[in-house]
Amino acid sequence: MSILSMQRRMLGLVAGSALMTTAYAAEIPIAQDVKDSGQLAIASSLAYAPFEFVDEQGKPAGLDIELAKAVADRLGVKLKIVTIPFASQIPALASGRVKIAWATFSVTAERLAQVDFVSFLEAGTVVSTLPANKERFATQNGLCGASVAVQSGTAADFVADRIVADCEKAGLPAMRKAIYPEQKDVIQAVLSGRVEARLDDSTSAGYYEATSKGRMVVAGRSLYPAPLGAAVVKGDKATAEMLEAALSSLIADGTYATILDKYNLRSSAVSKPALYSNPSQLPQ
Template sequence: MLKSLNKPVAVAALAVVATVASAGDIPVTDAVKDSGKLAIANSLSYAPFEYTDENGKPAGVDIELATAAANLLGAELDIDVVPFASQIPGLAADRFQIAWSTFTVTAERLEQVDFVSFLQTGVVIVTTPDAAASFEGEHGACGRKIAVLTGSSGDFVADKLTEACEAAGKPAVEKQIYPEQKDAIQAIMAGRSEARLEDSTSAGYYQVTSEGAQVVVGDPMFPLPLGVAVRKGDTATAEMMQAVFNAMISDGSYERILSGYKLNASGLSESTVYTEASQLPN
């Protein structure tokens, strides 16, 4: 089932992408047991993780992983289409129990929600091939117009880059905030932005699919885990999702799904529940 905020829309069942396994060892929450559904909030607007394909159906690595998770739980996947920036507030308001997006786990976000990790990433600079050389070096982004997705890891990293620029006596990053990934991509192509800050996983995928129209500059910065978000203190849901991810890692379905998107380098050997900033790498 796919829902767009307040308007339910029925869709065909998503394809099974992993071997159905027993959920006997997974602590299934009462919400899943009672409803028979694994209900998640997702934006469907962040390729390759979540998007709508040419047939109008949900697609992407997050959707395939979520479908596999529902299979393990013996449940139906139910997607509530919610803008990325509204998902953490929605959890806090008790509108849903799981926000399944590629959230970078940050200290700021951990003040509001808990996370269950399923990937790891850093942030990279993405620009056009002709501008790539000008962004190389420690302070290549200083004084430049940089597009970011609101509330994303790139949004946070832009602030960190500004701190480094100003400490070196250089101009701050001119951060330009956009609501969705496609808007930031278009801003570069239209010349409104000089570059964008993006998760290394998504940026690498787009570099391939765009046939080099935008390229990655340098190595990933500030590597951190990626996770699904649950309400602060919702131990039952967090433990269920951790067990689901570890089951998929164990049975090989996790690796098969990541392989389809060339994301194996971002995979984990074990899922972790993050509840406080002290768990994050320094």
């Protein structure tokens, strides 16, 4: 094949890719406020690696940020990040400050009473601890009587309450829950010995085990698997359907898989996004 033929072939592939992206975008129902502003505005804490954090160059990074940027590109608008602490994001939706909180929320019945979700991952809650304690916390009952850290308002916070109740039913000492505002505080509490373990999303905990080179390890199996997704204002179908369609296009053209592979999270992938608005939709 001549150099000219190769150049023509490459131009054809690029043009085909552009046409495919344009075709996907044409099928996405863009919410009116996004059209009017030319922006996809999302709430993010930028404090929960590997999903959202500030990189060494001081720029927003992480799986959630990359997915949101890809969605914005697909819509033909700019991504605007509104930095809001995780525990304040659902109240921010209720007050109208933002329409999307992109924080990889675990979809729970309690949260569905306040907001709707568009899911794009699936994971459970796991115990993360120092290597010396791994066998001790290999089972759920091993947490009974232990001091365990969680981040305020996360799925791990809710799961901790369920474990406390299960310990009581089993006639075992209660697990002592310690609440911290940010993920970094939870991790430091374990590393410093203030608590014996932490509860976290299985994807985040697995990422930290790898990046910390085993300073903290995952113990036991995943508890209470649940869909993960971005939160939207309750009943805002226009925004939810826009996100669902945009994420579907990212899955269809391989962009979604490429981003997940970058963070070693392909095991948490879904075949298609889903809109959750009622607890009856959740796995039992």
